[in-house]
Amino acid sequence: MTCAAVLVAAGSGSRLGADVPKAFVPLAGRTLLEHAVARFVSHPDVDRVVVVAPADRVDDAARLAGVPAVAGGDTRQRSVGAGLAAVGDARLVLVHDVARAFVPTAVIAAVVAALRAGAVAAIPVLAVHDTIRRVDAAGELVEVVDRASLVAVQTPQGFRRDVLAAAHEAGRGRSATDDAALVEALGHTVVAVPGAEEAFKITRPWDLAVAEAVAARVHPAAT
Ligand SMILES: Nc1ccn([C@@H]2O[C@H](COP(=O)(O)OP(=O)(O)OP(=O)(O)O)[C@@H](O)[C@H]2O)c(=O)n1
Numbered sequence: 001m002t003c004a005a006v007l008v009a010a011g012s013g014s015r016l017g018a019d020v021p022k023a024f025v026p027l028a029g030r031t032l033l034e035h036a037v038a039r040f041v042s043h044p045d046v047d048r049v050v051v052v053a054p055a056d057r058v059d060d061a062a063r064l065a066g067v068p069a070v071a072g073g074d075t076r077q078r079s080v081g082a083g084l085a086a087v088g089d090a091r092l093v094l095v096h097d098v099a100r101a102f103v104p105t106a107v108i109a110a111v112v113a114a115l116r117a118g119a120v121a122a123i124p125v126l127a128v129h130d131t132i133r134r135v136d137a138a139g140e141l142v143e144v145v146d147r148a149s150l151v152a153v154q155t156p157q158g159f160r161r162d163v164l165a166a167a168h169e170a171g172r173g174r175s176a177t178d179d180a181a182l183v184e185a186l187g188h189t190v191v192a193v194p195g196a197e198e199a200f201k202i203t204r205p206w207d208l209a210v211a212e213a214v215a216a217r218v219h220p221a222a223t
């Protein structure tokens, strides 16, 4: 079963506040885009990789990544749609945030294994360790939410391509923060596999500092 990976990198990274789009921010000698792509192009379960880049940086992205790149949209959902249109006849598709630049290869393998075992959708999740409270519209504390019933969702999220394409088609005009929610809205079951701390999303400046530490541990020679 051919497996393609769509790496979404078209976001601006406004919360990070760098002077280039987030995927092009350098870290330990390479851009976040290069760190993320490296994990997929060399992965035995991944046959093809497509990068979705800001419209004015498609050529730059293709050169840095060494794989085809297409222009993204103004939302993550639209960017995934653009990547999905470029994966050809792959039977399985992984959708991954380049902002999760240090996803371990074992997480990619676990997602693909779930799909090969028959799941139509599989996502990596992590337990929540903080105490979580609901707040009201004014920001006043309401009740503590039972964290045993919560998980944090990561990427790559894996799907049968036909199912993901149908979900994106049906989800036009409705926004979802991830692809699994669109697939679930069509009535499909989404399977959870173990995520990893290293797959955290680099969103704010603090995350970039953490990523520096991760890069030093994972690639000591690159720092
Ligand atoms: N229009 C968009 C928005 C986001 N993404 C991608 O989706 C992933 C998750 O988004 P996030 O990290 O939240 O990125 P940004 O939208 O860039 O960040 P911000 O909200 O801080 O601007 C990132 O790899 C980002 O490049 C994308 O391809 N196209």
Ligand SMILES: C[C@](O)(CO)[C@H](O)COP(=O)(O)O
Residues within 6 Å of the ligand: 076, 097, 153, 154, 155, 177, 178, 179, 201
């Ligand atoms: C897809 C995702 O990474 C799962 O946690 C996340 O929802 C993307 O976040 P965004 O802020 O909506 O881009």
